[in-house]
Amino acid sequence: NLEVLPTAYMLVNEGEVTSVQYVSQTVPLPNSKPDLAKATALAGLYMGMKYFYLDAGSGAKSPVAPEVIQGVKSVSKNPVIVGGGLDSLEKIKLAYASGADLVVVGNAIEKDSSFLAEVLNNKVLLNLSLHVN
Structure with missing residues (x-):
């Protein structure tokens, strides 16, 4: 009874070898x-993708560029998920401001568990509404 979510996974970075690339x-x-990235997302949309996951890779030094997020969002109003390299409030805020609907933060929390509390405590700054089910 699992819902299938057709998701286009797009690895985006400047050649840095990350674990997912390897x-x-x-x-x-x-x-x-x-x-x-915009053309790739458009192709995914034509193939029936309903979600777009833009990933710089776990522990990436640089996150997905704002222009890439904006480009993908410009071809589809479907949800855009962004992950990889989001290790500061500024980077998370920029991802949302560029069009991300959801961000994935993993390694930053593994390195500093207080980072999750910092993000949650600044949800107004980040213009987030958090839902817990």
Whole structure:
């Protein structure tokens, strides 16, 4: 009884080898080419993708560029999820301001467990509404 969520997974960074790139043996879309990410998202939309997950990779030094997020959001109003390299409130706020509907924060919390509390305590600053089910 699981709902299938057709999700386009898009690895995006500037050539930094991350664990997901190593394991999946994929070449990331360059952060410096937002039009390429936009075209890739459009192709995914035409193939029936309902969600877009833009990932810089676990522990990435740089997150997905705002221009890439904006480009993907410009071709679809479907939810955009952004992860990888989001290790500060400023980076999270920029991801949301660029069009992210949801962010994934993992390694930053593993390195500093107080970071989750910092994010939750600043939900107004981040313009977030958090829902717990």
